[in-house]
Amino acid sequence: MSAPEPLRDPASLRRLLSPRSVAVVGVSADPIGFGARSISNMKNFAGPVWAVNPKYAGQELHGYPCVGSIADLPEAPDCVLLALPRTGIMAAVEACIAKGVGGIIAFASGYGETGLDDRIAEEEVLRETCRAAGLPLVGVNCLGIVDHVLKAGVTFMPEYPRMTAPPGGVAITSQSGALGYALMQAAERGFSVCHMTTAGNATDLDVCDLAAYQLTMPECRAVALAVEGLRDGRRLALLGDAARKAGKPIVVLKLGRGEAGAAAAVSHTGSLAGSAAAWSAAFKRAGMVEVEDFDALLETAGLFAKAPKPTAPGVAIITPSGGAGIMAADHAEAQGLSMPQPMPQTEAVLRAAIPDFGAPRNPCDLTAQVASNPASYDACMEAMLTDPQYGCAVIPVVYSHHASTQLRMEQLRPYAAKFGKPLIIAWIPERLE
Amino acid sequence: MSAPEPLRDPASLRRLLSPRSVAVVGVSADPIGFGARSISNMKNFAGPVWAVNPKYAGQELHGYPCVGSIADLPEAPDCVLLALPRTGIMAAVEACIAKGVGGIIAFASGYGETGLDDRIAEEEVLRETCRAAGLPLVGVNCLGIVDHVLKAGVTFMPEYPRMTAPPGGVAITSQSGALGYALMQAAERGFSVCHMTTAGNATDLDVCDLAAYQLTMPECRAVALAVEGLRDGRRLALLGDAARKAGKPIVVLKLGRGEAGAAAAVSHTGSLAGSAAAWSAAFKRAGMVEVEDFDALLETAGLFAKAPKPTAPGVAIITPSGGAGIMAADHAEAQGLSMPQPMPQTEAVLRAAIPDFGAPRNPCDLTAQVASNPASYDACMEAMLTDPQYGCAVIPVVYSHHASTQLRMEQLRPYAAKFGKPLIIAWIPERLE
Numbered sequence: 001m002s003a004p005e006p007l008r009d010p011a012s013l014r015r016l017l018s019p020r021s022v023a024v025v026g027v028s029a030d031p032i033g034f035g036a037r038s039i040s041n042m043k044n045f046a047g048p049v050w051a052v053n054p055k056y057a058g059q060e061l062h063g064y065p066c067v068g069s070i071a072d073l074p075e076a077p078d079c080v081l082l083a084l085p086r087t088g089i090m091a092a093v094e095a096c097i098a099k100g101v102g103g104i105i106a107f108a109s110g111y112g113e114t115g116l117d118d119r120i121a122e123e124e125v126l127r128e129t130c131r132a133a134g135l136p137l138v139g140v141n142c143l144g145i146v147d148h149v150l151k152a153g154v155t156f157m158p159e160y161p162r163m164t165a166p167p168g169g170v171a172i173t174s175q176s177g178a179l180g181y182a183l184m185q186a187a188e189r190g191f192s193v194c195h196m197t198t199a200g201n202a203t204d205l206d207v208c209d210l211a212a213y214q215l216t217m218p219e220c221r222a223v224a225l226a227v228e229g230l231r232d233g234r235r236l237a238l239l240g241d242a243a244r245k246a247g248k249p250i251v252v253l254k255l256g257r258g259e260a261g262a263a264a265a266v267s268h269t270g271s272l273a274g275s276a277a278a279w280s281a282a283f284k285r286a287g288m289v290e291v292e293d294f295d296a297l298l299e300t301a302g303l304f305a306k307a308p309k310p311t312a313p314g315v316a317i318i319t320p321s322g323g324a325g326i327m328a329a330d331h332a333e334a335q336g337l338s339m340p341q342p343m344p345q346t347e348a349v350l351r352a353a354i355p356d357f358g359a360p361r362n363p364c365d366l367t368a369q370v371a372s373n374p375a376s377y378d379a380c381m382e383a384m385l386t387d388p389q390y391g392c393a394v395i396p397v398v399y400s401h402h403a404s405t406q407l408r409m410e411q412l413r414p415y416a417a418k419f420g421k422p423l424i425i426a427w428i429p430e431r432l433e
Numbered sequence: 434m435s436a437p438e439p440l441r442d443p444a445s446l447r448r449l450l451s452p453r454s455v456a457v458v459g460v461s462a463d464p465i466g467f468g469a470r471s472i473s474n475m476k477n478f479a480g481p482v483w484a485v486n487p488k489y490a491g492q493e494l495h496g497y498p499c500v501g502s503i504a505d506l507p508e509a510p511d512c513v514l515l516a517l518p519r520t521g522i523m524a525a526v527e528a529c530i531a532k533g534v535g536g537i538i539a540f541a542s543g544y545g546e547t548g549l550d551d552r553i554a555e556e557e558v559l560r561e562t563c564r565a566a567g568l569p570l571v572g573v574n575c576l577g578i579v580d581h582v583l584k585a586g587v588t589f590m591p592e593y594p595r596m597t598a599p600p601g602g603v604a605i606t607s608q609s610g611a612l613g614y615a616l617m618q619a620a621e622r623g624f625s626v627c628h629m630t631t632a633g634n635a636t637d638l639d640v641c642d643l644a645a646y647q648l649t650m651p652e653c654r655a656v657a658l659a660v661e662g663l664r665d666g667r668r669l670a671l672l673g674d675a676a677r678k679a680g681k682p683i684v685v686l687k688l689g690r691g692e693a694g695a696a697a698a699v700s701h702t703g704s705l706a707g708s709a710a711a712w713s714a715a716f717k718r719a720g721m722v723e724v725e726d727f728d729a730l731l732e733t734a735g736l737f738a739k740a741p742k743p744t745a746p747g748v749a750i751i752t753p754s755g756g757a758g759i760m761a762a763d764h765a766e767a768q769g770l771s772m773p774q775p776m777p778q779t780e781a782v783l784r785a786a787i788p789d790f791g792a793p794r795n796p797c798d799l800t801a802q803v804a805s806n807p808a809s810y811d812a813c814m815e816a817m818l819t820d821p822q823y824g825c826a827v828i829p830v831v832y833s834h835h836a837s838t839q840l841r842m843e844q845l846r847p848y849a850a851k852f853g854k855p856l857i858i859a860w861i862p863e864r865l866e
Contacts, residue, residue: 032804033805109790110789110790116789156801158834158835158836159834159835159836162835175756176754176755176757176759177756178753178755178757178831179760179831179861182757182832184863185832185862186863188863189863226756255756255759255763256759256762257763257766257767258762258763260762260772261762264762264792264794265755265759267755268755268756268758268792294760320611321609322609322697322698322700322701323609323610323611323659323661323688323701324609325701326609326688326689326697326701327688327694327727329693329694329696330693330694332693333690333693333694334690355542355543356549357546357574359697363697365700365701367542368576368610368611371465372467398615399611399615399618400618401591402591402592403591403592428612429618430615430616430617430618430619430621430622430731
């Protein structure tokens, strides 16, 4: 058995994935065309941007200079986005190779994912052409990339300039374009994302290459990865090594876990999904954190991006609701986490602070009496966080008291700083703020 | 083996659980006291409300007339809330029995959940006293009840009058008070809840009695039930029978599934939690829908409260995102749902409407081309919903296009009416509106 293909050298992807100049090929005057929507997403980008379309050569198109061909571009762009149908791709790729561009992105669908032999062959030729020329390709059948540091929305997804969150924290790589962008929209509610790539058919670059690049970004503190399939699953181990070396966690969601989902994955990105158990084992070996739910993907990556490393394996659960404590304990146990009982001196403090119908244990139930006696919260936080068995604390916030919930957060904040342990606030109320 | 104790006759609980008059015993002038907070939650209630406190007899307290004792009340209230510590409960209960009130709610903690023999015995005596007198009791160690139809917030939880959602739809019963109220807060974002009860230690009424009452409420279309433990698990089967007879679904979440959670449940409400598998089997036999996640509890109950019954077992999945289709198929398969492939005439319509790189199958992937060709959405919706194999359709909305997502919802709405099949819109984007 031969070794897996090594991951692409991140340095060779820098021009394409964090571009300083961008050309969009196939921009029409129609504002809802894929090219027009893409170039409009570059509004807040600082570097040069060109439209390419022979019909509008020498004019302005959507506020950008338009040239007649790739050859006519005044310089070789870092990133060339091909907003062209499949039939126009190969000629454009050859022009890009001749020009010496940094890399290309192709939205075009209709390749191997159709299951048609001639289309599979056409995609093979495209791969070989790009690889022979050393021209990295994102796609085909993808949705583009976003560099949120550079404000480069190299994607046809609408309204990228609305996303104004401070860049940093989490990098997203998704095989599915739409799901990648759905995650990216967290930036609209202030969630810090630095980068997004969508692999589509992974004709050239697959999610492992793309995520490995993101690990080298200084702004990236964690990677959120959504994958349907890989030509060679052993590349996950290479990516795991890169993550370990970078000291950055990868959180991963596998799509197409069941039979029906796996069958759908074939016609989506031509991916063979394989057995869910085999994938889970591979993620584990690669040191990645697998989640089973889309909602958990960005949430978990975001937590890792923010939280310091736990100082011990034990988890402390502290809450004014017995029910929430039970729920947290259920989840912790399901994840195989250790929840040691407090040391005697810790327990003594808890016992003194909590009513006799509370629980001076782990999970620690302060009971609703905490409303009349906020000092008991402080005493228990201090005691549990001092206990060296606990590397982090989970604090379910059970209901939202409009007048005081924000104050409670302020009350908790200093403890995270004082003990250098992550405080994980679990927001439970059905009210959303 | 004797038969399980029958469920309490709902008619005998009507005065207590849907009260037309309420007295709060133990209201002090301090606005943050449990009694004061409770009586303030009755602001929008139409019936008479009295405070009971000998110190303020004959005065007004928080806007309500105050009498010196339960005996002094001008009439026997439907519901008497005892906002008293444990030591004051028994005397008040005896006064309530003498007065002929409809039922009582006791917040007081410190009974069996402490694990102390004398406290367990004290709770036994309280139970026997209430039962001998035919006086129904909610609690002890509970958080009260809410009748959202009557705007009765008989709970110390803050700011109930802020909840202005139209009453109806889902009734909530929770053993944990705080989790019940966390669910109830969905009413603040417009979610229709008609009723909430919290069982606490279930000294007299347990979650089965409380949920069985809710099934008889005309406003109730589904029950969301959160349970830690039961003295007699066989009562679940009785509740299941009642739900079947009422034609209303019960969605249930079991807390304390693992060992650590089960241990915590003992000190929370004195409940023996038992094995998760045994509970799941009991829920299934009782015809209840079990969820494993708190988030899913109200969401699922709310769906059942709104949606018509599916006309066939098959699920259709229709989406512009291949990735979202795969995800939906994964979830459907994990739930054991059937996803038949379209009939030939259905497939022919899909094939004509969708590009060749889409998927004219189930899940049906319209691809991002739907943005340029909205008519393909209509054609596929029409075809899939006409197919008699499909009893409902799942429609993942993958990203939020500010300019058009709302229009898409309007485009989908007529199909639900036309085919009488539930359309389940799964909102995936990380942007929340």
